[in-house]
Amino acid sequence: MKIVYVDMDDTLCDFSGAYLKALSNNPSIRYPQSQYRFFADLQPIDGAIETVSDLIRSDEYDPFILSAPSTRNPLSYAEKREWVEAHLGYDFCKRLILCAYKGLLKGDVLIDDNIEGKGQEYFEGELIHFGSDAFPDWVAVRRSLGI
Template sequence: MKIVYIDMDDTLCDFRGAFTKALKESPEMKYPQAQYRFFADLQPIEGAIETVKLLIDSDTYDPYILSAPSTRNPFSYAEKREWVEKHLGFDFCKRLILCAHKGLLRGDILIDDNIEGKGQDRFEGQLIHFGSGAFRNWTSIRVSLGI
C-alpha cells in the first residue's frame, strides 16, 4: 500500500476563504487564524472529503492527514483534530499527524497546496501540488491516482 499524506489548510479545508472573511469583518486583526474556533470551523474544499473516503476504501492507498499546526493559535492542535472527527469520523483521528516539518516523514505521496515552507521540498516521495496546473482540484487528483 502506498502511504499518502494530505495537507489540511487550503488542501482539505478552506483556510484562505476563512482568513479573507475574518479580515473583511475585522481589518485591524493581524492574525485571523489566532481566533478561537478558526480551524475547527473551516469549510471542506469541494471534493476533498469524498476523495479521502475513496482513498480509505482503496486497496492501493493508505491515507493520513499531515498538517502543520499554527504557531499563532495553540488551539489549532485540538481544533484540527476536531475538524477531522467532524468530517471524516472518529477513527480517522488516529491518522492525523501534526508536524511543522513535513520532510521528516516517510511516504509515497504528499498532497499539499505548497511546495515549500514546511519541509515539502524535502519530502522524499512524490509531491502533488494541489491547486497547480495538473492538479487544479480533487477531481484531477482522483484521476491521477486512479480512484
C-alpha cells in the same frame, strides 16, 4: 500499500477563504487564524472529503492527514483534530499527524497546496501540488491516483 499524506489548510479545507472573510469582518485583527474556532469551523474544499473517504476504502492506499499547526494559535492542534472527527469520523483521528516539518515523514505521496516552506521540498515521495495547473482540484488528483 502506498502511504498518502494529505495536507489540511487549502487542500482539505478552505483556510484562505476563512482568513479573508475574518479579515474583512475585522480589519484590525493581525492574525485571523489566532481566533477561537478558526480551524474547527473551516469548510471542506469540494471533493476533498469524498476523495479521502475513497482513499480509506482503497486496497492500494494508506491515507493520513499531515498538517502543520499554527504557531499563532495553540488551539489549532485541538481544532484540527475536531475538524477531522467532524468531517471524516473519530477513527480517522488516529491518522492525523501534526508536524511543522513535513520532510521528516516517509511515504509515497504528499498532496499539499505548497511545494516548499514546511519541508515539502524534502519529502522523498511524489509531491502533488494541489491548486497548481496540473492539479487544480480534487478531480485532477483523483485521476492521477486512479481512484
